[in-house]
Amino acid sequence: MKARGTRKRFRRSRTRRGDPRLSRYAVxxxxxxxxWSRRIHAQWTALHHLCSDRGSxxxxxxxxxxxxxxxxxxxxxxxxxxxxxxxxxxxxFSIHFLPESQARTADLECRLxxxxxxxxxxxLVGTGRHLDxxxxxxxxxxxxxxxxxxxxxxxxxxxxxxxxxxxLADYTAPVVLAMTVPxxxxxxxxxxxxxxxxxxxxxxxxxxxxxxxLTAVMISLWDVQGAPTTSGVRLANVQLIERSHHQAAxxxxxxxxxxxxxxxxxxxxxxxxLKGLL
Numbered sequence: 001m002k003a004r005g006t007r008k009r010f011r012r013s014r015t016r017r018g019d020p021r022l023s024r025y026a027v028x029x030x031x032x033x034x035x036w037s038r039r040i041h042a043q044w045t046a047l048h049h050l051c052s053d054r055g056s057x058x059x060x061x062x063x064x065x066x067x068x069x070x071x072x073x074x075x076x077x078x079x080x081x082x083x084x085x086x087x088x089x090x091x092x093f094s095i096h097f098l099p100e101s102q103a104r105t106a107d108l109e110c111r112l113x114x115x116x117x118x119x120x121x122x123x124l125v126g127t128g129r130h131l132d133x134x135x136x137x138x139x140x141x142x143x144x145x146x147x148x149x150x151x152x153x154x155x156x157x158x159x160x161x162x163x164x165x166x167x168l169a170d171y172t173a174p175v176v177l178a179m180t181v182p183x184x185x186x187x188x189x190x191x192x193x194x195x196x197x198x199x200x201x202x203x204x205x206x207x208x209x210x211x212x213x214l215t216a217v218m219i220s221l222w223d224v225q226g227a228p229t230t231s232g233v234r235l236a237n238v239q240l241i242e243r244s245h246h247q248a249a250x251x252x253x254x255x256x257x258x259x260x261x262x263x264x265x266x267x268x269x270x271x272x273x274l275k276g277l278l
Contacts, residue, residue: 059097076123
């Protein structure tokens with residue numbers, strides 16, 4: 001009964017006209033916003049049905065409240081967790097939401113057959129040119145260099161990977177860190193940010209060599225496009241999918257970067273499934 005009442009509150013609060021709390025989906029067209037709302041509700045309902053254990057139900061209930069948060073970082077992290085969990089299920093994984101604790105555990109335990117892996121999900125809000133209104137103003141005036149902005153995003157991703165790796169050091173199974181760089185606030189937006197994807201992949205790979213307990217990093221970049229590069233080097237441990245800007249319902253770029261020195265590497269089934277959800 002509690003779950004049914006919770007879903008009802010979620011549906012009501014998310015279809016109210018002018019609600020700014022889901023700013024990522026509060027677009028000019030109300031019809032488009034309604035489609036996004038239905039999609040989020042459908043994802044949550046499907047996960048609530050599939051994950052019947054008490055811990056998962058409790059975590060899903062908390063995700064609802066986080067989706068309604070005024071804190072954009074909290075809201076975007078909840079969206080990223082909901083969307084990734086849905087993709088994992090579609091890729092054949094059975095998932096279990098792990099309970100939150102002061103020890104800072106991973107978010108999801110995923111099984112494919114007899115094998116399991118753990119996932120930590122995080123969103124990186126406030127990166128690159130849209131750190132604040134003043135930065136956006138300077139960007140529009142062309143005072144900021146595109147390459148410098150892209151490098152700033154890479155550095156923030158590396159810092160977050162190093163930070164999150166500390167809470168994932170005690171697992172004796174493959175551990176994947178999933179990171180999302182969501183769209184910027186519409187008030188700060190100019191054109192899509194450019195990031196040198198080969199530089200990003202190389203920098204993350206070098207960092208992972210010193211973090212052997214971290215098996216892989218999955219990065220989803222929304223309003224980002226690959227910067228032109230003259231390098232012909234392709235890393236064998238990197239899978240990259242880049243979409244057209246017309247496919248607005250999905251991240252523009254997704255990368256899966258495996259750790260060549262991982263203590264617990266992905267088995268072939270895990271790897272194929274993760275490649276599929278890119």
